Amino acid sequence: MDGSAFARAYDTVMTQLTGVSADPPPLVGTGGWLPSRLPVEDAAAASVAAALTAAARLAGRSTGHLPAVALDRDHVAAAFRSEAYVRRAGVANGGGFAPLSRFWQVADGWVRTHANYEWHRRALLAAVGLADAPGDPAAVAARLATMAAADVEDRVTAAGGVAVAVRDETQWQSRHPLVSHAVLGAAPPRQARTGLRVLDLTRVIAGPVGTRFLAALGADVLRLDPPLLPELPLHLADGLVGKRSALLDARAENARLHALLDGAEVLVHGYRPGALAAFGLDAESLADRHPGLVVVQLSAWGEQVERRGFDSIVQAASGIALIESRDERPGALPCQLLDHGTGYLVAAAALDGLLRQRTSGGTHLRTLSLAATASWLMALPRAETTGAPGALDPTPWMTTIGTLTAVRPPGSLDGRPLSWPSGLPEYGGDEPRW
Numbered sequence: 001m002d003g004s005a006f007a008r009a010y011d012t013v014m015t016q017l018t019g020v021s022a023d024p025p026p027l028v029g030t031g032g033w034l035p036s037r038l039p040v041e042d043a044a045a046a047s048v049a050a051a052l053t054a055a056a057r058l059a060g061r062s063t064g065h066l067p068a069v070a071l072d073r074d075h076v077a078a079a080f081r082s083e084a085y086v087r088r089a090g091v092a093n094g095g096g097f098a099p100l101s102r103f104w105q106v107a108d109g110w111v112r113t114h115a116n117y118e119w120h121r122r123a124l125l126a127a128v129g130l131a132d133a134p135g136d137p138a139a140v141a142a143r144l145a146t147m148a149a150a151d152v153e154d155r156v157t158a159a160g161g162v163a164v165a166v167r168d169e170t171q172w173q174s175r176h177p178l179v180s181h182a183v184l185g186a187a188p189p190r191q192a193r194t195g196l197r198v199l200d201l202t203r204v205i206a207g208p209v210g211t212r213f214l215a216a217l218g219a220d221v222l223r224l225d226p227p228l229l230p231e232l233p234l235h236l237a238d239g240l241v242g243k244r245s246a247l248l249d250a251r252a253e254n255a256r257l258h259a260l261l262d263g264a265e266v267l268v269h270g271y272r273p274g275a276l277a278a279f280g281l282d283a284e285s286l287a288d289r290h291p292g293l294v295v296v297q298l299s300a301w302g303e304q305v306e307r308r309g310f311d312s313i314v315q316a317a318s319g320i321a322l323i324e325s326r327d328e329r330p331g332a333l334p335c336q337l338l339d340h341g342t343g344y345l346v347a348a349a350a351l352d353g354l355l356r357q358r359t360s361g362g363t364h365l366r367t368l369s370l371a372a373t374a375s376w377l378m379a380l381p382r383a384e385t386t387g388a389p390g391a392l393d394p395t396p397w398m399t400t401i402g403t404l405t406a407v408r409p410p411g412s413l414d415g416r417p418l419s420w421p422s423g424l425p426e427y428g429g430d431e432p433r434w
Helices: 006-020 040-063 073-079 118-127 136-146 150-158 207-215 234-241 254-262 281-288 311-318 338-362 368-380
Strands: 069-072 102-105 109-113 163-165 180-184 199-200 220-225 245-247 267-268 294-301 361-369 399-401 404-407
Touching: 006 040, 006 338, 006 368, 040 069, 040 073, 040 338, 040 368, 069 073, 073 404, 102 136, 102 150, 109 150, 109 311, 118 150, 150 163, 163 311, 180 281, 199 207, 207 220, 207 234, 207 267, 207 294, 207 338, 220 254, 234 404, 254 281, 267 338, 281 294, 281 361, 294 338, 311 338, 311 368, 311 399, 338 368, 361 368
Parallel strands: 199 220, 199 267, 220 245, 267 294, 294 361
Antiparallel strands: 102 109, 109 163, 180 361, 399 404
């Protein structure tokens, strides 16, 4: 096996995913479009390659023929910045971060906040004593400058917001496996249906990237969102392609949720660990009520941590922001690698879980987190690359379906490029049913 960062990253993923070491599939392209001090492009390509390999292996079980996997690293670079390129009727759907989602200098260092959602913005303002203020960044900066980083993190988190102290990598304690696996119960193997059904209870980027890739591979993906917590326009445009979209209150309509699970083969959810039992989505309940289901559980921090988190927040807490700093201010990766990379690993985990279930039975639980992906990235061989993030022309990999223009799903199987099965559904416009 060659010693490149791509080969090492791929082998690590496949070893944790399947328990077996593996050589990587062919990778073409010039690269250099996601400059970083960390091997971002190699990790990105490895995560997509793992999902494609898992899809090929699942298909091979049914047909007896193992499809050949191929991947272009330049296409991967475009896909990992897909939210920058997506358009509806030729119009962009807003920027990536709201004014209060940023780094702030505090009395003893830096903090990173995430306030794209209105309820997180209100929590941040309340935590720093500005609940009655209009949210002027200058006023927030002045208040935070007098506070310690750990105090900001604790106050904002306690108020229901999202903030972390910026730490260096020596302070990072996450040691979760990249992809964990547990088998519950003794459900018999399920027979493959015509059309894989995936119930999608995820938001923002990581989970939606994983489930949209499953849709590109032929799955019927039904995404459910809570009626009172609307999704941001950017994430709707980028995360709903190829799926159906319905609204459902998981608490008030719990019986309907479980009826959908009765008809699903895969559940992908992004609930924080402490919220699972309230909806009957904890592993034991799922194995009891829906034996033979493949469950992919995604979180920011891992199974034991109930805090909210996003890609930018985990970058700040893990040491990535300081690794990527070019001056006294913390930096960032050239794409949201933790989100996108974990998303493709979600797809890989779901497909590998299906292969295992159809072979030996059981209810399969796969667990992933942005924190584990951060640890994986930082453990890979480092070789700084330079350039301008986003300088890549994505045109060769763009497609238009109806009013949506988006990056095509990366990769091919047996020489056939993947494509989106449908365009953008109306948000909440479908009935919650198969």
